[in-house]
Amino acid sequence: MTVRVxxxxxxxxxxxxGNIRTALFDWLLARHHGGQFILRIEDTDxxxxxxxxxxxxxxxxxxxxxxxxxxxxVGGPHAPYVQSERLDIYREHADRLLDEGNAYxxxxxxERLDEVRKDQQRRxxxxxxxxxxxxxxxxxxxxxxxxxxxxxxxxxxxxxxxTTTFDTLRGDVTFQNDTLDDFVLLKSDGFPTYxxxxxxxxxxxxxxxxxxxxxxxxSLPRHVLLYQAFGWQPPAFAHLSTILGPDRxxxxxxxxxxxALEYRRQGYLPEAIVNFLALLGWSLDDHTExxxxxxxxxxxxxxxxxxxPAVFNADKLLWMNGFYIRQLSVDELADRARPFLxxxxxxxxxxxxxxxxxIVQERIKLLSDIKEMAGFFFxxxxxxxxxxxxxxxxxxxxxxxxxxxxxxxxxxAEPLPRWDHELLEAAIRPLAxxxxxxxxxxxxxxRVAVTGKTATPPLFETMEVxxxxxxxxxxxxxxxRLHSRAH
RNA sequence: GCCCCCGUCGUCUAGAGGCCCAGGACGCCACCCUUUCAAGGUGGAGAUCGCGGGUUCGAAUCCCGCCGGGGGCACCA
Numbered sequence: 156m157t158v159r160v161x162x163x164x165x166x167x168x169x170x171x172x173g174n175i176r177t178a179l180f181d182w183l184l185a186r187h188h189g190g191q192f193i194l195r196i197e198d199t200d201x202x203x204x205x206x207x208x209x210x211x212x213x214x215x216x217x218x219x220x221x222x223x224x225x226x227x228x229v230g231g232p233h234a235p236y237v238q239s240e241r242l243d244i245y246r247e248h249a250d251r252l253l254d255e256g257n258a259y260x261x262x263x264x265x266e267r268l269d270e271v272r273k274d275q276q277r278r279x280x281x282x283x284x285x286x287x288x289x290x291x292x293x294x295x296x297x298x299x300x301x302x303x304x305x306x307x308x309x310x311x312x313x314x315x316x317x318t319t320t321f322d323t324l325r326g327d328v329t330f331q332n333d334t335l336d337d338f339v340l341l342k343s344d345g346f347p348t349y350x351x352x353x354x355x356x357x358x359x360x361x362x363x364x365x366x367x368x369x370x371x372x373x374s375l376p377r378h379v380l381l382y383q384a385f386g387w388q389p390p391a392f393a394h395l396s397t398i399l400g401p402d403r404x405x406x407x408x409x410x411x412x413x414x415a416l417e418y419r420r421q422g423y424l425p426e427a428i429v430n431f432l433a434l435l436g437w438s439l440d441d442h443t444e445x446x447x448x449x450x451x452x453x454x455x456x457x458x459x460x461x462x463x464p465a466v467f468n469a470d471k472l473l474w475m476n477g478f479y480i481r482q483l484s485v486d487e488l489a490d491r492a493r494p495f496l497x498x499x500x501x502x503x504x505x506x507x508x509x510x511x512x513x514i515v516q517e518r519i520k521l522l523s524d525i526k527e528m529a530g531f532f533f534x535x536x537x538x539x540x541x542x543x544x545x546x547x548x549x550x551x552x553x554x555x556x557x558x559x560x561x562x563x564x565x566x567x568a569e570p571l572p573r574w575d576h577e578l579l580e581a582a583i584r585p586l587a588x589x590x591x592x593x594x595x596x597x598x599x600x601x602r603v604a605v606t607g608k609t610a611t612p613p614l615f616e617t618m619e620v621x622x623x624x625x626x627x628x629x630x631x632x633x634x635x636r637l638h639s640r641a642h
Numbered sequence: 643g644c645c646c647c648c649g650u651c652g653u654c655u656a657g658a659g660g661c662c663c664a665g666g667a668c669g670c671c672a673c674c675c676u677u678u679c680a681a682g683g684u685g686g687a688g689a690u691c692g693c694g695g696g697u698u699c700g701a702a703u704c705c706c707g708c709c710g711g712g713g714g715c716a717c718c719a
Contacts, residue, residue, distance in 0.1 A: 165719045200718055265717070272716085281644040282715060307717050325647070334645050334715090342717040349719050373646055373714040396648075396712090403711065434654065434667090441656035442666045461655085464712065468653045471668040481681075517681040528679090584677090598677035610679035 158190030159363045162216075162223075163353065165197045166208025169414035170215045172467070173368065173398045173406055176432045180395060181366050182221040183433070183455035190363070194226030195356060196237040199346045209237075215415040219425045220448070225360075233360040238352050245347035248355050248385070249308045249340050257384040258340060260306035261288040262299035283336035284309070308341035310350075310381065318376040323364075323393040324462040330376040338377055350374065354381045357390055364391045364457075369464070393457055396436055396464040406467055413467075422495055422523030427476040435465045445478060477520035485512045492525040499526040500533040507532065510620045514612035531606045532621060537632055538607035542640060545603045545633060549596045557600050558637040560590050564601055565630050574623040576615035583615075604633035 162178040164170060170178075185192040194216070198204055209227070216223065225231025235241060252258035263284075272282045289311065291299075299306070312335045319329040340351040347355075357365060372394045382389040400410035407413075418428055426448065433451055434444070437460050446454075480488065489508045497503050508529075515528045531538065543551065550557035567582045587597040598614050605626055611617055618626045 163719095167719075197719070203718065261717090263717095268717085276643080279643040283644095284716095309717095322647095328646070330645070336715085339717050344717075346717090348717070353719090368713090369647070370713055370719090375646090394647085399712080401653085405712080431654095436654090438655060440666090444654090444667050463648050465655090466653055468668065471654065474668055477681090515680095518679065520680095580677095587677095593677090595677045602678060608678090612679080614677060 156363060157361075158185055158188035159193065159361050160185050160190065160366060161193040161195050161357070161360065161362050162221075163195040163197050163356075164208075164212045165200065165203070166205055166212060167200070167203045168205050168208055169211045169416055171406070172413045172415060172418075172432065175215060175219065175415045175428075176398060176435055177366055177368060177395055178216060178221055179219070179429060179432050180437070180455075180460070182223075183451055184364060184366070184457065185224075186452045187455045191224040192221070193231070193360060193362070194223040194236065195360070196227055196239075197349065197352065198237060198239045199349065199352050201239075201344070201346065211414075211416065218416065218419055219429055238347070238356065241352075241356070242345060242347075244359070245341065245351055245355055246345070249347070249351065252310070252340065252384060253308060255384075257311050258308050259289055259291070259311055259337075260296060261309045261337075261339075262291075262296070262304040262306050263287055264304070281334070284338075286337055289337060305343040307339045307343050309337040310340050310377070310384070312337050312377070312380060318379055320375050320379045320389075320392065322372070322375070323391055323457050324396075324460055325394070328372065328375060330373075332376070332380075335376060335380075350377055350381065354378055354385075358382070358385070358387050362390050364393065366393050366395055369394045369397050393460065394462075395460070396462055398435060399464050399466045401466065403466060410467075422521030423472070423476050424479045424491070424522070427472065427479045430479075431472045431475050435467075436461045436463075445475070473520050480519060480522070481517050483516070485509060485516075488512050488516060492519075492522045495523045496525050496529065496533070499530060503533065507620070511612075514616045514620065518612060528612070531608065531611075534607075538629060540603060540607040542636060544607075544609065545600060545636070547596075547599050547603070547609075549592075550600065554637050554640055556590070558634055560586070560592065560597055560600055561604060561630055561634045561637065563590065564597075565627060565634065568618075568623075568630070569627060571623070574619060576613075576619040579615045579618055600633075601630070605629050 160181040162181045164174055182192045184190070194213070196209055196212075198209075213228070223229065225233065225236060227236045230236075249258065253260070267287075268284065271285050275282045288309070313332045316332045317329055318332060319327050322328050338350055339348050341347055375392060375394070379389055398406045400406045402410075415428070419425075429448065429451070430446055433446065433455070437455065439446055439450070439454055439459075483491070486509065489505065489512045492512070493503060493505070493508060496508065511529050511532055515525065519525060519528050546554060546557055563586050564583055567586060568579065571578055571582060583597070583601070584594055587594045590597065599609070602611055602614050603609060605614070605618060605621065
């Protein structure tokens with residue numbers, strides 16, 4: 156059997172990490188089995204429709220490298236792949252259900268429905284449609300129409316019996332039919348509900364496996380009943396567990412921004428996101444954490460997917476991102492970090508950036524960290540730091556000693572025949588002992604003078620990359636500040 | 643209120659009756675390396691396998707009950 160899976164987002168906003176995890180599992184399942192991954196847009200709720208939603212969904216998938224075989228933009232044998240363009244299809248299927256006695260027209264007003272629901276809640280009863288219109292006579296229906304009521308189509312749920320379905324992750328799940336109500340299939344605006352549209356499309360598009368969020372599990376019997384009413388063979392269902400925030404509640408805005416594209420803006424690598432998300436509910440074995448895309452495809456399957464919810468471990472994602480950053484080649488990292496740097500300091504000399512990357516690579520966890528870690532290479536004019544920072548605890552009480560040390564350093568560095576870190580270190584390190592300082596103490600003042608910071612890449616490499624002129628200029632500038640402070 | 647799902651270190655997980663007085667990873671602590679910060683190395687703390695009953699010579703693994711957590715109950719998906 157061909158594996159055909161679909162990711163069917165509703166364009167109501169930016170895709171969330173939870174959605175993306177579902178898309179990833181869909182994609183991996185398809186790629187592992189050599190099947191097809193289909194993108195379908197479920198825009199049947201025009202009230203919540205967001206214009207940029209479709210683009211955001213596609214953008215997120217593209218960023219993560221989850222390519223689709225059929226979809227709105229690429230077409231396919233079952234086009235169109237946007238539900239709002241398939242209204243005729245749903246109408247026909249609703250009519251069929253109506254004709255065969257598996258559905259009926261309901262003329263109840265939203266107000267009446269609301270009243271019924273409130274009454275039930277007041278009496279501590281499960282809120283359910285009271286089936287007021289289930290057995291209307293043709294005359295009553297004509298009457299309602301004459302009064303201008305626009306009907307919806309409701310499914311005629313069996314009053315008795317039970318519905319059992321196999322969920323790939325949980326086994327058999329059984330629901331008593333009398334706990335279900337007569338849900339709406341077609342709304343009064345002519346649009347289908349999710350229930351009708353997804354079942355019809357999944358069947359027509361020959362979907363073999365439905366992977367979706369756990370929140371759909373309670374709708375499963377409705378969907379199975381629909382398949383039965385149509386006389387169709389249902390696909391395999393796997394309800395993926397929810398991703399939880401630190402407080403064990405469903406991940407949401409309350410826990411910060413978890414839109415997939417937000418992670419791109421923050422400097423996460425797609426390979427880290429993919430690897431991390433794959434491990435949320437799935438594992439390769441008992442010890443492998445870093446798994447590349449090809450290995451994921453080679454090994455991913457539903458039999459190692461867990462049914463229990465997972466708390467989002469942001470620390471681990473950050474660690475993993477740092478790991479993937481360290482794996483990158485110099486050119487690749489320079490290339491990917493460049494936009495983040497330019498966002499802060501403007502156009503960047505790529506050759507200079509290529510020389511910086513090797514000394515910052517193992518010090519950044521996010522691409523955006525490049526701004527903090529290497530920004531000083533791109534600053535013109537004076538550095539912005541406090542005198543206290545320059546002096547540090549060692550020289551706080553004796554700025555003259557710091558000035559003396561810096562003057563020595565300048566004198567030693569100035570005549571250097573070659574400006575590289577080995578010569579610099581050979582010239583400067585011995586100075587410490589002469590001034591009665593530990594090497595680290597001397598290096599500390601130089602570090603702040605040259606970079607404006609106390610945590611930086613290795614000092615002499617940094618000086619080499621910065622270049623002789625700028626380094627000396629900064630050392631002199633620091634010396635000037637010390638002198639002016641002395642007077 | 644009703645229905646459904648889930649339950650192994652703080653977190654992600656390995657574990658499909660004896661290999662487990664429970665293994666790996668993140669985080670945390672210590673030490674090593676070291677000019678700062680990282681990275682790396684080594685070691686450590688951390689789980690009465692939610693609780694209580696069974697079944698079995700033997701249970702994290704099977705059964706039942708309870709408790710806890712989560713999800714659903716719209717002309718939203």
